[in-house]
Amino acid sequence: MITRMSSLFLRTLREDPADAEVPSHRLLVRAGYVRRVAPGGYSWLPLGMRVLRNVERVVREEMDAIGAQEIQFPALLPREPYEATGRWTEYGPSLFRLKDRKGADYLLGPTHEELFALTVKGEYSSYKDYPVILYQIQTKYRDEERPRAGILRGREFLMKDSYSFDLDDAGLERSYQAHRAAYIRIFERLGLKYVIVSATSGAMGGSASEEFLAESDTGEDTFVRSTGSAYAANVEAVTTPAPAAQSVEDKPAAQVHHTPNTPTIQTLVDFLNAANLGRTFSAGDTLKNVMVKVRQPGATDWELLGVGLPGDREVDMKRLEASLYPAEVALLDEADFTANPFLVKGYIGPEALGANGVRYLVDPRVVPGTAWVTGANKLDHHVVDLVCGRDFTPDGTIEAAEVREGDPSPDGTGTLVAARGIEVGHIFQLGRKFADVFGLDALGPDGKPIRITMGSYGIGVSRVVAAVAEQHHDDLGLVWPRSIAPADVHVVIAGKDEALRSGAEQLAADLDAAGLTVLLDDRTASPGVKFADAELIGVPTIVVVGRGLAKGLVEVKDRLSGERTEVPVEQAVAHLTELVRGDRG
Amino acid sequence: MITRMSSLFLRTLREDPADAEVPSHRLLVRAGYVRRVAPGGYSWLPLGMRVLRNVERVVREEMDAIGAQEIQFPALLPREPYEATGRWTEYGPSLFRLKDRKGADYLLGPTHEELFALTVKGEYSSYKDYPVILYQIQTKYRDEERPRAGILRGREFLMKDSYSFDLDDAGLERSYQAHRAAYIRIFERLGLKYVIVSATSGAMGGSASEEFLAESDTGEDTFVRSTGSAYAANVEAVTTPAPAAQSVEDKPAAQVHHTPNTPTIQTLVDFLNAANLGRTFSAGDTLKNVMVKVRQPGATDWELLGVGLPGDREVDMKRLEASLYPAEVALLDEADFTANPFLVKGYIGPEALGANGVRYLVDPRVVPGTAWVTGANKLDHHVVDLVCGRDFTPDGTIEAAEVREGDPSPDGTGTLVAARGIEVGHIFQLGRKFADVFGLDALGPDGKPIRITMGSYGIGVSRVVAAVAEQHHDDLGLVWPRSIAPADVHVVIAGKDEALRSGAEQLAADLDAAGLTVLLDDRTASPGVKFADAELIGVPTIVVVGRGLAKGLVEVKDRLSGERTEVPVEQAVAHLTELVRGDRG
Known part of the structure; x- marks a missing residue:
């Protein structure tokens, strides 16, 4: 095919578009690949269409290669299935909602788990029908609070979404691994430098989940990687290596001290160091107890939860929320403290929590035998040498503390550094959440129903174009990889x-x-x-x-x-x- | 490629779906090509996807062959451009409208003239840039009052829409003819039996326009065709051959008769025939004057209009509206008659209209020299032998009378018969309507602006699948043409x-x-x-x-x-x- 520039619908621009924040946006507009039509809405001009279709082709070939079957759903969907799974509400303002001429509620699909589950339920009935993987390459809609960076985060975008349906967990694991391998081939063919990070599930619910992040300083996703190994993970998914438990034998007894004017960890540490207790304290020797309240899905009541972590670390609310998902988390308000007078603000210690039946989870670093300076549950008093496993016994551990550069890598090799990336793919073991809602069962060989387990897998097809442009450009312009060049x-x-x-x-x-x-x-x-x-x-x-x-x-x-x-x-x-x-x- | 039915996501059905009215719907569902998801919303299963993609491929190849360039717009569009052309309102309840999280108005694109015009204006400036033809194959949305017949009339459907941009009328004619030829090749390749009918413009505005109708008894579009030639047209577009004008010399003078109890044409004819006037009258000898009121776009006042037609024919409101487009038409109400006492209900004649400055248009059969029985503008009185060109002079002619089987074909060969079809394509010389709204000009060689003229051309890609199925099936199932078979x-x-x-x-x-x-x-x-x-x-x-x-x-x-x-x-x-x-x- 020969395309003549004399008649090509293309006008390159000398100036950067005023709203362009990142190189891909700047260059894709200047080189005439895309044009802005609305906030987060772009048109694809002829050269852009070619690159987009090339990405589609690569994705389609690799999906077909793992036996996935292409189908296509409408983008305009009725409310009911999303009401059934709770996502009509859960998506909040990110969902485009509308009414038809008869006043019936519709939405523009942000993702299609509901419809795929219902369709498989409609067609398949026997265990012999399974497994099956279905996919579509389709326009998706999300009413982003802040659409940005051109096609990198649009409100209308092209996505490949696939869904696997298996009879058991081993089948799901196979479907998941097949997708993982296909995604690796796809991103290799697209010439993307990427990392695969362990991910939490976000709003999707479920268990194993990994994200494919294209490495890019302009990416919105932060992740950590090891300096010494291939380990990479979303911050929410980082696990904290626990030190070995220590003996409690040789630990001094806990002593309560009057510690006036110590409203912060630092003033407390300074106070103790000035008190000549025979050793030097640092923030890491203190045990900070953060109170939150937790509400399980569907529940009306909140439950108190104490989170104990070394005083030199802040709570990372995203990590805390991810650890407690699908429960909701909120900080306590004045009324909560009034209702629970045993919580002495600023001086909360583990003992009062245990005594009052409040669940208490600690950072994995708080292992048996470790001794801490912490609240004495009494105004202006702290306790020194409160020993875990001797003086208090937590109900378990929780990943809630911030992750820092220099922290040891969870895989034991190297230390963690922060990096940024663009999420281009996400693979996800959904499990039986959607099958439970819709009663998606197969009739087993013994005549009994088998609840189907699902996986959900996405590639941001239009976003990939931007991600490739972010990685493949120089001062003069774009430098496409051969596989998707126009x-x-x-x-x-x-x-x-x-x-x-x-x-x-x-x-x-x-x-x-x-x-x-x-x-x-x-x-x-x-x-x-x-x-x-x-x-x-x-x-x-x-x-x-x-x-x-x-x-x-x-x-x-x-x-x-x-x-x-x-x-x-x-x-x-x-x-x-x-x-x-x-x-x- | 080998597709194994043992793993294909396909379950054929023995029973017809309960809501299926037409063969294509019945068979496409039973054979597992599509599934209903919502009213007017269908999913495409694997075999359906293949047929749909095959149709797309044929359309794309022929569009590329005429030098059309593929681009793609969002489906979610801002209100403003559609507000500028008036279509935000004109579309009425057929338009899906919604608000984003900030309360801004959006719509789901039913067709994209506005965006294409704005985009060409954004990229092109010189006369040297033109002509250009752009197209997209994209999902469209229309909130049909009564979605029906499966994918034949959906609310979300796939359409190829293209737009031509030319410097002058001759250029537009060339672009139009190029599309016409491309559409002929496309429908031939798709194995469709079709007719090309002259069409009126409907809500689009503009001049020359033709529809491609796939012949089918289940089609929603009625058209007429000649028994003796290739002539075919929408009923709205049929022109009435005018008989030759006659001499007024030998016509008897007009005489007013007292005609009590003649509320209908038939009672009037019977009365006259019983009155022994020396000849026999039939309904076709009477001139029926139908009063309507007309309001021009943007105007607030209604204007009276008299429509005169032979008494053996009814007014076809669709034909009348098409003739008067873009003006609105309404019947008179009591208040109108009260305000215009010269209108003697049931006895209106041409003379009172002319005398009171009311515009009067007649059926093309009412030529000079023809003599009519008509109202005498006086209760219980009619006039006989009122001669056109002698006793009254109409302001012009209008196509408003119903078209009947057996009418002579406008091309002079054969007579008309009615037929039904499915609109699968529409080509249309839009003219400068949209360019006028958006100020789409090219800078001419003399430095003066040239207003661009546009054409608009559509093919219902998903509807074509249904249309082919309507034509290619038997009692046992579908019989695909080779070109698009799965x-x-x-x-x-x-x-x-x-x-x-x-x-x-x-x-x-x-x-x-x-x-x-x-x-x-x-x-x-x-x-x-x-x-x-x-x-x-x-x-x-x-x-x-x-x-x-x-x-x-x-x-x-x-x-x-x-x-x-x-x-x-x-x-x-x-x-x-x-x-x-x-x-x-």
Whole structure:
């Protein structure tokens, strides 16, 4: 296929769009791939369409390769199935809701677990029907509070979502691993540098879950990785290595101290160090007890929960919420303290919690035998050398403390550093949550129903285009990987000579005949303008048909390295075909 | 590609769906191509996806062939552009409207003229940029009052919409003709029997317009065609051949008659025939004057309009409205008659209208020299031999009378008969309506702006699937044309013998290697069930691998004719490849 720039619906821009915050947004707009139509709504112009379709093709091929079957649902969906799972409400303002002419409630699908579960229930009945993996590549809608960065976080976007249906956990694990392997192939083919991070489930509910993050400083997702291993995880998913339990034998007895004017950990530490107790205290020696209240799904009452963690760390509410999901978490208000007078604000200690039946969970670092400075449940008093397992026994551990750079990696090798990424994929063992709601069962060989277990797997197809652009660009413009470039070769006619024109046309025709896609710059613009546009557009191979043609030569330029090679025109097709096919792999 | 029915997400149904009114709905659901999700909302199952994608491919190829460039807009669109053209209101309850989290108004795009016009304005500035044709294949939304017939009239559907942008009328005509030719190729390739009918513009505004109607008794669109020529038109677009004007010389003078108790045309005719006036009258000799009021767009006042037509015909309000578009039309109410006492209800004649400055338009059959019985503008009185051009002069003609079977064809050959069809395509010279609203101009060679003229062209991609199914089925099921069939060959293993299975698997593999797509029925079901499903699914060629295999034979069955041929298995691939390629054309 030959695309002539003289008639291509494309106008490159010299200026960055005023609202562009990140390189992909800036360059995809400047190079004429996308245009903003509404907040978080973009149109795809011809070159953008090609890249988008190429990404779709790669995704489709790899999904088909694991036996997934493509179907398609409407985007406009009735309320009822989402009401049944609670997501009509749970999604809050992120869901686009509307009414039809009869006043019935509809939504624009943000994800389709409900419909897939119902459809499988409608078609399949026997255990012999399973397993099955279904997918769609479809437009999704989320009313983002702050759509940003062009197509990186839009309100209307293209997504591949697939769903696996299995008879048992081992089947789900196989479907999950098949997707994981397919995603790895997809992101490799797309030329994305990515990490796979352990993830918590967010609003989806369920168990095992991993995210594919394209590494990028402009990404919205923070994650941590090990300096010494391949370990990477969402901050919410980081587990804290527990130190070995210690003996309580040699620990001094707990002593309560009068500690006036110690409203903060630091003032407390300073007070103790000034009190000449024979040793030096640091914030990490204190045990901070943070009170929250927790409400289980469907419950009306809140339950108190004490969270104990070393005083040198803050509670990370996101980690706390993830640990307690699907329960809701809130901080206590004045009324809660009034209702529970044993909670002495600022001086809460483990003993009062245990004595009053309040559940108490601690950071994994709080192992038996460790001694702590903590509240004495009495105004202006703290206790020193309160020993875990001797003086108090927590009800369990919880991941609630902030994760810091330099923390040991959970896998035991290296320390953690923070990084940023763009979520391009998410794989997720949903389990039986949706099957339970809709009664999705298979009739087993013994005539008894088997509750189906589901997985849910997504790739942000349009977001991938932006993520690739974030990773593949330089100061001059975009530099597409071969697999999704809008053309194989960009042929520039560098001059107005008729000989150049006819030489370039012949070359383009020959390349087309050899099965390559050609973007031919046959415009009357100056060579300088054409070169600049070629760099901006980012086709990986640029062929300049210019002065050298008189000597039978064309120039082949590698967009990425900038390397130029003079190639005899009669060898150009063979040279370029080899180049393209080699890269395509 | 080989698709195994043992794992295909497909369950055929023995029963017709309860809500199915038409064959395509019934069969597409029973054969597992689509499933209902909501009123007017359907999911596409794997076989349906293939047919839909095949239609898309044909449409895309032919659009690309006329130089149209594919782009894509969001479906969720801001109110403002549609407010500017008035369509935010004009669409009435057919438009899905919603608000985002900030309360801003959005709509789900029913068609995209506004966005395309704005985008071209954003990118292009010089006359050198034009012409351009842009298209998209995209999901559209219309809140139909009565979604029906499965995917034939849905509320969410797939459409190819394209738009041409030209500098002048001749350019628009070229773009229009290019689309017309492309649509002819598309519908030919899709195997649709269709007619091209002259159409009025409906809510779109503009001039030349034609519809492509797939012939079908279940279609919602009525049209007329000539018994003697290729003429076909929407009823709204039928023009009435005017008889030759007659001399007024030899006509008797008009005489007013007292005609009591003649409330209807028939009682009037009977009265006159009983009055011994020396000749016989029929309803066609009377001139019925129907009063309506008309309001121009943007105007607040209504204007009276008299419509005169032969008394043997009723006014067809749709034809009248189409003739007066974009003005609104309404019947008179009591207050209107009270305000205009010269209108003597039941006895209105042309003279009172002219005398009171009321515009008076007549049916094209009312030519100069024709003599009529009509109202005398006086209770219980009619006038006989009121001659057009002598006793009254209309302000012009109007197409408002009903069209009847047996009317002469407007092209002069044959008479009209009524027929029904499914609108699958619409091509339309929009003109400058949208360009005027948005100020879409090109800078001309002389530095002066040139207002752009637009065309708008649509194909109902998902509806085409239903239209093809309406035309291509029999009592046993669907019979797909080769071009869009979900597979090239349906191989049925007719038995449980291992030899049959391995023979069929080998044949499928060989066909796959030859580039054919194969649906392989490798289920454990009985041959009867498999044959019935094969007929229902409708792949054009069915290969039965059964008892004959022992003698080295397979049976090749043509789904359409039912014809069976025994073919030596070693010649099967060559035979089938030739068959498929031959049909594909």
